[in-house]
Amino acid sequence: MTKRVFTGFIIVLFFALTPAFLFSVEVDWVSGNVTYSHLKGEWKDLDIGMNLAAGDIIKTGMGSEVSLREVDFEIYIQENSTFTISEKYEDGDRKSSFMLFFGRMKFKLARSGKKEPEIQTQTISLTIRGTEFEVGSGYDGSTLVLMSEGSVTVKGDKSELVLMQGEGTEVPFGEEPTEKFEVITKVIDWDKWFNTSQESIKGNxxxxxxxxxxxxxxxxxxxxxxxxxxxxxxxxxxxxxxxxxxxxxxxxxxxxxxxxxxxxxxxxxxxxxxxxxxxxxxxxxxxxxxxxxxxxxxxxxxxxxxxxxxxxxxxxxxxxxxxIRAGDRERIEQKAKKKKGCLKPY
Structure with a gap:
């Protein structure tokens, strides 16, 4: 896969009214060069056993991977990817959300899982219903979704498309999800797909x-x-x-x-x-x-x-x-320790 060159600094948001209870996921496995940053802090090596909270950004280098685990799901982030943990409220309910800025990831929801987080890319959001799937987010903001099990609703700004087992869809940046295909009939060469997404920008x-x-x-x-x-x-x-x-x-x-x-x-x-x-x-x-x-x-x-x-x-x-303001992760963690199921100190 072509290595992406990141320019500028990635800055993470912090509010003074950060909740004392924070959604978090545990780093289950790390291979290669994987770093993370929180708030305006420096980039640090990501280690197994760390707990990541809303606002943490992960970068994987060439040939590197990381897996994140929560009680109800697992996320596998592939090489050359940028991934962020977030959360939001919908109709009064708190919902965990993961943002794939660029790269590729796999998601697997436990069969007994009750929490169904949302996956965001530059183009779409994915509402999960007991499933296993793979997502790619390209240089040009396009998104490719491949279903293995279960179902997922692919949402654009105005329309949505439901994918079932064995189905996939590709959504260009700024467009709506409209068509799906049978995964078995389309061999995906991810290196080629990312290169194509990069070439599509030239002249446009x-x-x-x-x-x-x-x-x-x-x-x-x-x-x-x-x-x-x-x-x-x-x-x-x-x-x-x-x-x-x-x-x-x-x-x-x-x-x-x-x-x-x-x-x-x-x-x-x-x-x-x-x-x-x-x-x-x-x-x-x-x-x-x-x-x-x-x-x-x-x-x-x-x-x-x-x-x-x-x-x-x-x-x-x-x-x-x-x-977007600088903050103190340690102070957040000390608050979170007071609540069950929150961040653990590392």
């Missing part, structure tokens, strides 16, 4: 940069929506807490308890917004890396190419300045 840099810009604008709009929800929720919380205190002063403890409960509910909504903003900001990291590699791959960028990339850079830097 403006097309790809424009698609990335549209995606960044959508991410930015969603972040602003969650910020509005958070601001409204926090203001509502203040009003409810004031009413609670007034009820307590009057000796109406039942009424005060009701206001406290409502304040807790809107506070939770504000917290969910923060987690979802973090999820969106994390997804922008790989997208910017893709844009930067495309732009820097042009020997003499045209004025139009430069203009599009600068617009992408402005949006990303704004997200970085507002939501």
């Amino acid at each position: 840099e403006i097309v790809f940069l424009n698609k990335i810009l549209v995606r960044f604008q959508a991410i930015d709009a969603k972040i602003k929506d969650f910020e509005r929800i958070r601001a409204v929720s926090l203001k509502e919380k203040e009003v409810l807490l004031k009413k609670r205190d007034e009820s307590k002063e009057k000796g109406n403890m039942d009424e005060a308890s009701g206001y406290s409960k409502k304040a807790g509910e809107v506070s939770k909504k504000a917290f969910h917004s923060i987690v979802n903003i973090r999820f969106l900001a994390l997804s922008s990291i790989g997208l910017f890396d893709m844009a930067e590699n495309i732009y820097k791959g042009v020997e003499k960028p045209s004025g139009e190419q430069k203009d599009i990339f600068e617009k992408i850079d402005v949006i990303y830097k704004d997200i970085e300045d507002k939501y």
Whole structure:
């Protein structure tokens, strides 16, 4: 497989309101050159037995692999891949999410598994239903999914496609999943597939940069929506807490308890917004890396190419300045130790 050249720094998001309970996965096996980074920390060697949390990014080098394990599933990350652990809230429920920025991975859900995490690439998201499958994410943002067992729903922005055992699909960057094929009828040469995804960019840099810009604008709009929800929720919380205190002063403890409960509910909504903003900001990291590699791959960028990339850079830097901050992993771990099933110190 052609080795990818990564440009710039990959930065990971941290919020002051990090939850005391964090989803984590354990490093089960490592082969070759595998590193990880958390927050704005340095890149370190990844070792067996480590526990990785939301916001950790993994890189595998040439000829290197790593497997991650949780009670309900296993993930095998192949060589020359960039993979991120994240989480988000949907309809009030916390959901673990894994982002394959570039490279190839295999996923296997335990037969008794109840947790069904989401897999994200630059193009699609995968909703899992008791399954085993393989995913590739190319230089041009395209995604290839191959099913071995079970089923998976491949979701684009507007449509979705259900794959069953023995089926596959390939989705170009910025497009919707529409067609599937029988895996047995299509021999996949992964080295060739990645090389083709790299070659497809040449001469089409403006097309790809424009698609990335549209995606960044959508991410930015969603972040602003969650910020509005958070601001409204926090203001509502203040009003409810004031009413609670007034009820307590009057000796109406039942009424005060009701206001406290409502304040807790809107506070939770504000917290969910923060987690979802973090999820969106994390997804922008790989997208910017893709844009930067495309732009820097042009020997003499045209004025139009430069203009599009600068617009992408402005949006990303704004997200970085507002939501991506240095943090302290050790402090997070100390908090997490207080909750069952959280990060373990290493």
